[in-house]
Amino acid sequence: MYWYFLRYKSDSSENLINFFNSQQNTFAFIPKTEKWYSINGVKSWVVKNMYPDYVFVRCDLDEISFMRKYKEFLESVKNSVTLVNQGNSLSLQQSLSAIYDKLFNGEDTIRHSVGNIVNSKLIVDTGPIMGLEDYVIKINRHHRIAMLDFRLNNSVIKIPLEVVSKS
Template sequence: MGFLSNGPSRDGALRWYAIHVPEGREDAVAGKCRQLLASDLVEDCFVPKYERYMKHEGAWRIVVHPMFSEYVFVATRDVRALSKALGQLSFPVSLVGRRNRSYAPLSSAVQTWLESALDDAHVLRASEGRIEGGVLRVERGPLRGCEGRVRKINRHKRMAYLRFDEGGDGDCVLQAALNVPVKN
């Protein structure tokens, strides 16, 4: 998976790990994990989401979707203890990214960017901008200042595609709502 780090995390560093869950059960599993896993082991358990523009009966509205379908993210400093605790749960979940004897966390570039871009509810809110002379200028929202990461814009769907070049097995591409009503 392109959003995972190429190697294990440093001991003691707070890193985000992905766990695979059945599709459509992301919020329920995240809630159960928050309830059942020790708070000294798991600092946060969440489903990162993003706002998306959808046209319904001729009107645009914003809806919230999971950023990574079938995945829940867990913030921990001890992935070995997390793996053991997940194995003791009564419902099936599994850590993603097993490499040799360790698990790969979310890539540090993606984690750092998401920490700054997501709000307290772990939602990437919609942004708004304009294209002037072929150059994107984001005026409002979490994509402001991140124009260099935008690799593609679909103005019809009001969507931006951001790339995080990790140089490993694959690059990470994230979707984000971006309304660009003006193009000069």
């Protein structure tokens, strides 16, 4: 699968998502993640927008095929939508695409992971970052967030993580 990121400037996200989701083998969504909140003494995971000005598009078209198919559409909305470059490419690198597939697990939301810290090493028991522990560069146990650096695109992504014990 290939991943494309579109930044929209107006309230066009619904039309953009509907357009891409009406296409075959294409899934478009505003990325969401779980966040830990305490509201009126009730603590729980709440789903929030990760990047509210972006629409992620996952499809089976490589960059050339994607541009050939959607060039006319993207030009018609160029004042409100921008296709974001991913380094030297418009699509996410294949190695990162596999990681994003794992993190989102076919949904529009990154769910929280649960793990333990044993001898100063993170061990994830459940959730999307299980097996990706080597990419974790920082853990904020209070906010229940892990910072992951994939070293491939020089960006850090915040992933929900609950550390249940530390020994």
